[in-house]
């Protein structure tokens with residue numbers, strides 16, 4: 219039993235039943251265990267900070283089926299031709315090698331909250347003292363009439379990075395001059411508020427650079443307004459005149475149906491036929507594991523205590539990132555990373571003698587509108603009136619100098635290198 | 644106009660690593676600094692490497708670090724991100740950050 223357990227501790231990523239049943243009580247001196255579900259920005263950061271800062275005192279297991287993570291952040295830069303896919307792909311090898319985190323390469327299929335166990339796809343049961351849940355979002359495949367999971371290759375969403383991003387890029391590059399792109403934008407709340415509009419900017423940049431200035435992008439948006447709207451619209455007028463048209467709900471009166479066979483999008487206002495590319499970004503909700511475990515409320519997302527990131531439903535569970543309800547914070551990788559550090563600190567304070575300090579959060583989201591023209595929005599946040607509330611925020615303004623906009627792209631690139639190191643390095 | 648640190652950066656780094664080696668008692672609370680630093684290392688690398696427009700901030704003399712943070716807090720220096728983050732920090736928090744980052748060694752560049 220002890221031998222089996224030891225062997226498991228040394229870097230195996232497949233869990234045998236011996237470990238599964240080896241709850242801490244069995245071995246007097248066994249370490250307390252923290253299980254983290256999801257190896258994205260939230261989960262990877264939490265696992266790293268819990269393992270690193272507890273100096274081996276806690277057993278940290280990261281449950282994530284993939285061996286590599288492709289970041290959604292900067293996937294628009296890949297689309298625009300500013301980055302390779304390889305440069306936005308990260309392995310988990312440093313987390314396992316440098317901090318003793320064990321990587322269980324499986325889906326978590328169930329959380330048995332009464333027994334404090336996570337059930338993995340192969341049936342293994344993994345006991346936990348504390349559980350961190352950061353599964354990101356699931357797409358609501360039934361939120362756009364006529365479109366569903368079966369159509370995600372013909373009408374890609376690319377709102378989860380990887381194969382979808384490559385499909386979108388290939389389709390974008392194939393749009394002919396005079397071709398039409400229709401983007402169906404998502405309703406709130408969704409992952410990365412400025413993301414759809416940065417994507418449109420990158421699409422327009424690719425078309426323009428290829429001399430396809432008669433191509434057009436129409437955005438069908440269910441929202442009355444969107445993040446950094448004035449900045450984006452000014453940028454589109456400046457760099458891509460006549461190429462981008464944004465339609466709010468009062469004008470298009472809703473998406474009536476899409477037909478993936480004929481690449482048609484019908485709205486109350488107009489029917490777009492034979493589009494060269496339709497990018498459907500549907501409505502979103504917390505990842506299935508969080509919803510199935512009763513951690514989400516009617517909104518489809520999970521309520522947390524803003525002082526600790528602990529679930530309001532279960533005191534042994536922390537929910538991070540896109541899956542949680544983070545008050546004034548947007549659903550971003552920066553936010554997930556920030557929340558993970560608050561959770562990690564509180565997990566350590568509960569299980570070890572580490573100190574806990576008042577929670578504080580930060581976020582900045584840069585968006586590339588054109589080469590060397592990057593805008594940003596950000597702020598700092600704290601727990602206030604029962605939610606994560608903005609303390610101070612900032613946003614770029616129209617009329618900023620070209621030098622400043624260019625420097626902000628430098629910040630954006632520097633941030634990417636810094637934060638991915640912080641998550642996966 | 645932006646103010647740059649008073650001495651060239653590599654010099655600061657070298658001077659600071661000597662200081663750190665002498666293990667002088669820091670005035671800042673390093674544990675607090677380490678927690679607060681979580682906010683900073685989303686952009687600044689703990690290895691002390693510069694990246695894009697994000698400068699290195701490890702192994703500085705504490706006084707220098709404190710002075711620069713205060714100049715962001717007072718909005719004498721004009722980066723919006725740094726103004727917002729520094730604006731929220733009180734003096735003991737800035738000292739804690741100075742103690743923590745000051746204690747980190749500049750790591751040699753990879754590749």
Ligand SMILES: Cc1cc2nc3c(=O)[nH]c(=O)nc-3n(C[C@H](O)[C@H](O)[C@H](O)COP(=O)(O)OP(=O)(O)OC[C@H]3O[C@@H](n4cnc5c(N)ncnc54)[C@H](O)[C@@H]3O)c2cc1C
Pocket residue numbers: 255256257258259260261281282283284287289290291292293294324325326327352353354355376377378409410413414417505506507538539540541549550551552553554582583584
């Ligand atoms: C186009 C686009 C651009 C963006 N740009 C930016 C940007 O510039 N800046 C920024 O800060 N953010 C950006 N974002 C947002 C950012 O990508 C997300 O907010 C971030 O990835 C959320 O992290 P997370 O940990 O909550 O979830 P995710 O990144 O979704 O990670 C969740 C992980 O959990 C795993 N998982 C899910 N369920 C299970 C299970 N049951 N068992 C085991 N593992 C599971 C998944 O495989 C996945 O790896 C962008 C997003 C998009 C789509």
